Amino acid sequence: MWWADAVIYQIYPRSFQDSDGDGVGDLRGIEQRLDHLAWLGVDALWLSPIYPSPMHDFGYDVADYKDVDPVFGALSDFDRLVAAARERGLRVLLDVVPCHTSIEHRWFREHPDWYIWADEPNNWSSAFGGTAWTKLNGRYYLHSFYPEQADLDWRNPEVVAAMQDAFRFWIERGAAGYRVDAIDRLMKDPQLRDDPLASEPFGLPLREDEAKLALTYSRNAPDTGEALARIREAVGDALLVGEIYLPSAKWQPYLDHLDRAFAFELLHAPWDPERLRSAIEATSSRPGAAWVLSNHDFGRLVTRFGPENARSAALLLLTLPGPAFLYQGDEIGLADGPGGERVYDRAGRDRYRHPMQWDGSPSGGFTSGEAWLPPVDPEETNVEAQHDDPRSMLSLVRDLLTVRRLLGDGLELIEAGPGVLAYRRGDHAIAINTTPERQPAALDGDLVLETRPGAFSRGVLAPHAGAISRA
Numbered sequence: 001m002w003w004a005d006a007v008i009y010q011i012y013p014r015s016f017q018d019s020d021g022d023g024v025g026d027l028r029g030i031e032q033r034l035d036h037l038a039w040l041g042v043d044a045l046w047l048s049p050i051y052p053s054p055m056h057d058f059g060y061d062v063a064d065y066k067d068v069d070p071v072f073g074a075l076s077d078f079d080r081l082v083a084a085a086r087e088r089g090l091r092v093l094l095d096v097v098p099c100h101t102s103i104e105h106r107w108f109r110e111h112p113d114w115y116i117w118a119d120e121p122n123n124w125s126s127a128f129g130g131t132a133w134t135k136l137n138g139r140y141y142l143h144s145f146y147p148e149q150a151d152l153d154w155r156n157p158e159v160v161a162a163m164q165d166a167f168r169f170w171i172e173r174g175a176a177g178y179r180v181d182a183i184d185r186l187m188k189d190p191q192l193r194d195d196p197l198a199s200e201p202f203g204l205p206l207r208e209d210e211a212k213l214a215l216t217y218s219r220n221a222p223d224t225g226e227a228l229a230r231i232r233e234a235v236g237d238a239l240l241v242g243e244i245y246l247p248s249a250k251w252q253p254y255l256d257h258l259d260r261a262f263a264f265e266l267l268h269a270p271w272d273p274e275r276l277r278s279a280i281e282a283t284s285s286r287p288g289a290a291w292v293l294s295n296h297d298f299g300r301l302v303t304r305f306g307p308e309n310a311r312s313a314a315l316l317l318l319t320l321p322g323p324a325f326l327y328q329g330d331e332i333g334l335a336d337g338p339g340g341e342r343v344y345d346r347a348g349r350d351r352y353r354h355p356m357q358w359d360g361s362p363s364g365g366f367t368s369g370e371a372w373l374p375p376v377d378p379e380e381t382n383v384e385a386q387h388d389d390p391r392s393m394l395s396l397v398r399d400l401l402t403v404r405r406l407l408g409d410g411l412e413l414i415e416a417g418p419g420v421l422a423y424r425r426g427d428h429a430i431a432i433n434t435t436p437e438r439q440p441a442a443l444d445g446d447l448v449l450e451t452r453p454g455a456f457s458r459g460v461l462a463p464h465a466g467a468i469s470r471a
């Protein structure tokens with residue numbers, strides 16, 4: 001399987017590269033920057049949604065599953081991108097959003113019965129807060145996310161057929177697979193029963209009001225597998241990575257049909273050796289993890305773990321066994337930004353979506369116009385300045401992409417000094433000092449890589465540093 005140990009680079013198309021000066025990134029822009037990805041050494045790119053959309057949730061509110069939004073280009077630009085990526089040995093994954101469509105999708109007008117309706121709302125809440133029901137023409141439609149995103153009824157065979165058609169469309173055009181959005185919300189209780197009160201923790205962070213409920217009926221219905229089987233049927237053996245917002249102990253019914261699941265327990269673990277260790281232990285005790293530590297919903301390595309730990313976070317992400325997802329900008333240590341004057345995302349996620357910084361010019365080389373969100377700090381942090389500096393974060397990430405191919409199979413967590421997370425991959429050992437003090441670390445053999453020059457010497461790891469050795 002090409003993806004077994006692949007590194008998949010997440011592109012947020014609005015913010016990667018603008019080619020036409022309108023301040024918003026586009027497919028031609030991505031094509032122009034493919035050499036960066038080939039040079040870095042990733043295997044594939046995943047594009048967050050590029051479909052026509054009113055952009056209330058930046059493309060996660062799809063208005064047509066089989067076209068490209070004009071802001072990103074045209075279908076022919078997608079074809080060009082796939083061909084140009086292929087020439088560089090890169091595969092292209094898309095983001096498919098099967099749970100809901102935009103309320104501006106013609107299906108919502110023409111086929112209201114393809115959606116989930118109730119005469120009265122129940123107690124289900126939307127992921128962004130408040131009720132999951134909005135009144136329209138005397139009835140209520142369900143939206144697990146924004147009111148602009150109406151939930152499809154996957155128990156309706158016409159929905160299944162239409163979505164299978166959409167899934168097939170991009171595979172036939174050369175996509176190598178999909179990141180499948182919000183898939184734990186695909187199927188809900190057909191009787192729309194109220195979620196009962198929670199009697200045990202959910203296992204992943206939730207909003208306070210959500211955490212009070214057991215979320216038994218509003219998601220993860222027992223027959224989800226039947227819908228997933230139809231998705232698998234449509235895509236053949238293309239890669240399917242599920243955004244399953246459930247602890248790994250509940251993945252199996254999904255993994256009967258999908259290839260991989262994002263490891264949210266690790267993504268949400270604080271930079272604490274015990275918490276990281278138990279998240280890795282829980283998630284890697286069964287196959288199926290796709291590792292990810294940052295994305296357009298939860299923010300970047302530098303901000304999540306602190307600038308002092310960002311390099312070690314990259315080391316961790318890229319040395320666990322199995323596919324890993326690297327969010328654009330994390331390879332140069334880009335931080336979350338302040339957002340812009342205008343608020344685009346009502347859930348507060350603009351700050352994770354500032355443009356990529358290619359050079360030290362005021363626009364960071366992202367656009368010749370005015371960027372939709374201002375760049376964060378291009379003069380400080382950019383690809384060009386780090387490119388030929390062997391001590392840069394960019395060089396570290398590139399080196400990690402080479403070294404990870406040499407690591408052995410499997411994963412064995414090992415004991416190391418206090419505050420040190422350590423594990424073995426075959427004859428390689430990896431150790432990360434999570435503390436601000438120097439710590440002894442059990443790394444034997446030859447030093448293969450360190451997060452900074454001099455990070456590991458005479459059996460001791462510098463504060464916040466990490467290293468790889470080979471016995």
Ligand code: NOJ
Nearest residue numbers: 057060097145181182297
């Ligand atoms: C998960 C996506 O990553 C997020 O950005 C989006 O808001 C929701 N799913 C709804 O589609």
